[in-house]
Amino acid sequence: MALDPDDYSVDELREELDTVDETDELQAILEAEQAGRDRKTAREAVHRRLEAVGADVAGDAGGSDNGSDDAAGGVEEGTETEGEYEETKETVGDEAEGEPVDEVEDEDEPAVDDEGAAGEVDEPQTRDKKHVRALADGHYEDMWVFCETQQGDLLEVSREMLGKARELMDQFAEEYGEEERVVAFLMGDDCEELAEECIAYGADVAVYHDDDRLERFLHKPYTEISSHMARGEGTVESTDWRDYDKPRYVLFPATNNGRDLSAKVQAELDSGLASDCSDLFIEENEVSNPVKTGEPGVKKTFEKVLHMKRPDFSGFEYSTILCLDNPGREFHPQGASIIPGSFDPIEPDYDRDGLVVEHDMELDDDWFRVEITEYDQLEAGVDLTGHDVVVCLGRGIADDPTEGMELGLDLVDAFEDAELGITRGIVTSSYQFDGHVEQYAKEERQIGETGQVVAPDLYIAAGVSGAVQHKVGMDESDTIVSINTDPDARIRDFSDYFVEGDLFEVLPELADAVGSGELAPEAVADGSGETAADDSGETAADDSGETAADDSGETAEDGEPDDGADTATGGETDD
Numbered sequence: 001m002a003l004d005p006d007d008y009s010v011d012e013l014r015e016e017l018d019t020v021d022e023t024d025e026l027q028a029i030l031e032a033e034q035a036g037r038d039r040k041t042a043r044e045a046v047h048r049r050l051e052a053v054g055a056d057v058a059g060d061a062g063g064s065d066n067g068s069d070d071a072a073g074g075v076e077e078g079t080e081t082e083g084e085y086e087e088t089k090e091t092v093g094d095e096a097e098g099e100p101v102d103e104v105e106d107e108d109e110p111a112v113d114d115e116g117a118a119g120e121v122d123e124p125q126t127r128d129k130k131h132v133r134a135l136a137d138g139h140y141e142d143m144w145v146f147c148e149t150q151q152g153d154l155l156e157v158s159r160e161m162l163g164k165a166r167e168l169m170d171q172f173a174e175e176y177g178e179e180e181r182v183v184a185f186l187m188g189d190d191c192e193e194l195a196e197e198c199i200a201y202g203a204d205v206a207v208y209h210d211d212d213r214l215e216r217f218l219h220k221p222y223t224e225i226s227s228h229m230a231r232g233e234g235t236v237e238s239t240d241w242r243d244y245d246k247p248r249y250v251l252f253p254a255t256n257n258g259r260d261l262s263a264k265v266q267a268e269l270d271s272g273l274a275s276d277c278s279d280l281f282i283e284e285n286e287v288s289n290p291v292k293t294g295e296p297g298v299k300k301t302f303e304k305v306l307h308m309k310r311p312d313f314s315g316f317e318y319s320t321i322l323c324l325d326n327p328g329r330e331f332h333p334q335g336a337s338i339i340p341g342s343f344d345p346i347e348p349d350y351d352r353d354g355l356v357v358e359h360d361m362e363l364d365d366d367w368f369r370v371e372i373t374e375y376d377q378l379e380a381g382v383d384l385t386g387h388d389v390v391v392c393l394g395r396g397i398a399d400d401p402t403e404g405m406e407l408g409l410d411l412v413d414a415f416e417d418a419e420l421g422i423t424r425g426i427v428t429s430s431y432q433f434d435g436h437v438e439q440y441a442k443e444e445r446q447i448g449e450t451g452q453v454v455a456p457d458l459y460i461a462a463g464v465s466g467a468v469q470h471k472v473g474m475d476e477s478d479t480i481v482s483i484n485t486d487p488d489a490r491i492r493d494f495s496d497y498f499v500e501g502d503l504f505e506v507l508p509e510l511a512d513a514v515g516s517g518e519l520a521p522e523a524v525a526d527g528s529g530e531t532a533a534d535d536s537g538e539t540a541a542d543d544s545g546e547t548a549a550d551d552s553g554e555t556a557e558d559g560e561p562d563d564g565a566d567t568a569t570g571g572e573t574d575d
């Protein structure tokens with residue numbers, strides 16, 4: 001036996017096996033592996049090599065101690081593909097046979113289809129998505145950006161993503177010494193000009209598909225066209241600008257349509273998706289998970305990994321999602337959908353050089369069974385910006401949502417220029433509001449990352465926990481007063497004044513104090529404490545000098561950090 005598998009990691013073994021052409025020798029290596037470390041991924045690698053050299057491997061490899069090998073498919077019991085593969089074979093029929101993962105054409109010589117189209121890969125087509133093996137040793141390049149349009153214009157988030165993609169791929173070139181491109185892809189009715197605009201906003205290439213039936217987003221044709229573009233299918237003229245199997249990275253907007261499209265396209269491309277991301281960076285990553293390394297106790301470094309950050313656990317924590325290959329099964333493009341507003345677009349440069357490519361593909365009439373016969377533009381919603389005061393209600397109103405809403409509105413009315421906002425927690429709740437306040441629970445009043453961004457003189461947050469997605473919509477407010485029963489609520493960290501108390505008690509007292517002129521919002525906002533506060537000592541606005549409107553020198557205005565919020569407890573003041 002020329003090589004002892006025990007001396008090699010699975011990755012190394014895979015490379016070494018490519019140099020072995022003799023069936024007997026491969027059988028000996030397999031037996032040595034079974035007698036030794038008995039790694040499933042190593043045995044699979046030998047099976048594949050046996051298949052590649054044309055050996056009749058069915059049944060002759062013998063089972064390992066851990067289970068019998070399915071030599072024909074190179075899939076073993078206990079792997080993540082067991083069972084699913086069998087089922088797919090049945091459903092797809094012969095197409096599933098004879099398409100082993102490692103039979104991708106030489107990346108330098110892409111397969112040419114019947115019509116002479118370059119860029120085709122020997123990849124199982126995805127009629128049954130239950131399980132299809134993706135590429136191994138595929139060739140991936142470029143960062144693709146789906147540029148969503150509306151009413152003949154690019155959505156702002158499309159420009160934002162292009163700006164971020166430009167930044168990332170410029171860094172990529174510096175880091176790795178390889179120029180890879182930003183590729184915008186879009187579709188619509190008469191969208192060539194928009195493709196050109198994508199170049200101005202940072203793309204190197206813009207691929208567009210024009211058809212008057214694509215004027216509005218339609219799930220089926222948009223998915224089919226995007227997947228077709230990404231796989232490099234189409235005529236030579238529309239694909240000869242690229243020479244790779246699939247994009248390395250892809251970004252979609254986390255809009256309603258973008259969320260829909262991103263999930264479907266990534267499934268079509270046999271990859272994964274990190275949804276609703278708000279930050280991205282590219283870095284190498286060392287992992288020891290055996291699913292990724294192929295064997296326990298070994299570390300493997302993945303290069304050029306897109307790190308996709310997204311808020312989790314109600315926004316209290318950021319997770320970084322990675323899309324890493326498994327041995328013998330690659331996941332590309334590494335894909336994310338991006339929350340609008342996460343990045344800034346670059347200044348457009350209409351003299352920038354770039355390639356605009358018209359995509360070519362037959363569109364099946366059957367994809368247009370859904371016809372949009374009529375549409376209406378919703379009236380502009382409520383504008384919460386530009387007011388002196390914003391009162392925001394959160395899920396703290398849960399005990400009696402209607403009463404909570406009424407109390408919030410009473411406080412709004414007490415001010416001269418105030419509006420009512422809500423958290424997303426309310427928008428997505430199933431609270432039953434009475435009819436007269438129902439309108440205030442709609443998304444148009446939501447404040448935060450996916451709602452409106454406000455910066456009033458005074459922001460009063462009642463029953464709001466302070467999730468990061470909420471924070472980004474209000475933390476530029478001059479003065480933040482929060483009311484919460486939980487003294488450890490996150491919002492306290494970025495409040496100027498924190499009232500520990502039940503909003504059902506505190507809000508009416510505040511409204512009374514404001515309404516009677518005992519509490520002037522300017523005094524709270526400027527931290528002067530020069531209020532006509534009452535002397536009951538029962539409110540967060542009393543005159544003891546220890547109130548939510550005090551001048552104790554602990555406000556943001558006097559240079560102290562935001563986490564120095566004063567606290568008034570249970571309607572009484574602190575100290």
Ligand SMILES: Cc1cc2nc3c(=O)[nH]c(=O)nc-3n(C[C@H](O)[C@H](O)[C@H](O)COP(=O)(O)OP(=O)(O)OC[C@H]3O[C@@H](n4cnc5c(N)ncnc54)[C@H](O)[C@@H]3O)c2cc1C
Pocket residue numbers: 276311313314315316339393394395396397398399422423424425426446447448449450451462463464465466467468469470473483484485486489501502503504
């Ligand atoms: C992609 C994404 C985007 C998002 N965008 C937004 C966004 O734009 N805006 C947004 O707001 N959220 C957004 N969210 C949701 C966000 O993560 C939080 O889930 C949400 O902000 C929580 O709302 P809340 O503070 O009302 O509820 P909770 O987190 O449930 O907090 C309720 C608070 O009320 C307090 N409380 C309970 N009873 C009382 C009482 N009687 N008196 C006083 N206090 C009381 C509790 O102590 C608690 O702190 C987003 C989430 C994701 C994943």
